[in-house]
Amino acid sequence: MITRIITGIIGIVLAAFVIQTGGTVFAGFALVLALLAWFEYVRAFSERGMGLTFGTGLAGITLLWYAGRYGNAELMMAVSTLIVLVILLESVLRHSVTSIMDAVTSIAGIFYFGFPFAYMVMLRDMQPGMMISTPLGAVPFGAALIWIMFVGTWASDTFAYFTGSALGRHKLCPSISPNKTVEGFLGSVVGTTASAAGLGVFFSLPVKELAVLGLAISILATLGDLVESVAKRYTGIKDSGNIIPGHGGIWDRFDSVLFTAPLVYYFVKIVGLTM
Known part of the structure; x- marks a missing residue:
């Protein structure tokens, strides 16, 4: 319990600094958190013997973050389409290691983590002069x-x-x-x-x-x-x-x-x- 409380206090202090600083610091932390969460997601589903598209997921989440960082909805749509097509293509070209279920679960995870952290960046950057x-x-x-x-x-x-x-x-x-x-x-x-x-x-x-x-x-x-x-x-x-x-x-x-x-x-x- 003591460890939990101490970690919680440190986390709140760090969060306050990052949130108040905003800009590149906030955006950078959001990206790191999204990528770490994706790693945990891939590792969790590996317990069921699934081989998710780890590298493609890292790239996809980064691209979604980039689109959110610059508030480009059209780019975000283009990136989303690219992610789906590339990962489904992987299930064809690398079918021996990436099944269709691996591909679908990968797509779900990339969007599951990529979009929310991109939205956080867009929220923090909303009306910057206000x-x-x-x-x-x-x-x-x-x-x-x-x-x-x-x-x-x-x-x-x-x-x-x-x-x-x-x-x-x-x-x-x-x-x-x-x-x-x-x-x-x-x-x-x-x-x-x-x-x-x-x-x-x-x-x-x-x-x-x-x-x-x-x-x-x-x-x-x-x-x-x-x-x-x-x-x-x-x-x-x-x-x-x-x-x-x-x-x-x-x-x-x-x-x-x-x-x-x-x-x-x-x-x-x-x-x-x-x-």
């Missing part, structure tokens, strides 16, 4: 969005855990994640909605819209966690890795964020969060 006043000083608009995404996701996990531990009686998805309860999920919904509304006050952003976003984050964060649980149950692994002492792997720590990052991005694009 500053938001807070009780602690001015914050770049993009940094505020990243904090909303992360704090909302962390709040979802935290409220679900403590509410479920105290009041949990009814299993949410016992065949996938035996420890999750309906009561924990409802606690996540209420707590995340309230936390997001509080962030609206802190960042001087529309409180009602942030509350709605918080509600959506609680649902998507739970689904993101369950998706990794399905994958881990299928591959037979307990943790995706041990790179973060006491917390497992990158995939373990970002499973919910993989779903909430695109959510926050499109919420801001469609609904808007400026006063």
Whole structure:
């Protein structure tokens, strides 16, 4: 537990530095995390004897990140098409080592990790000249969005855990994640909605819209966690890795964020969060 707490504190400090710095530092960290998560994904499915396209995946995720870094939606579409075609072609040219199931699972994993981390970069770079006043000083608009995404996701996990531990009686998805309860999920919904509304006050952003976003984050964060649980149950692994002492792997720590990052991005694009 001590190791987990110390690692958590170090992680928060590092995250704060990276988020506030933005630019190349934030984008670079996003790429590294995406590639590490992909490595864990490939290793997990190797436990089932699958040979995923590791090298092509590294290249594909990097290209998706590059497209996101420069906000080029057309390039992102072109890269996505290229990834699908190249990997399916691998299943033909290298059919002795890459089956069609290996290829399909590879494509899913590249998009699963590549898109969300690209969206994080695009979120941080959104309206770069816009500053938001807070009780602690001015914050770049993009940094505020990243904090909303992360704090909302962390709040979802935290409220679900403590509410479920105290009041949990009814299993949410016992065949996938035996420890999750309906009561924990409802606690996540209420707590995340309230936390997001509080962030609206802190960042001087529309409180009602942030509350709605918080509600959506609680649902998507739970689904993101369950998706990794399905994958881990299928591959037979307990943790995706041990790179973060006491917390497992990158995939373990970002499973919910993989779903909430695109959510926050499109919420801001469609609904808007400026006063």
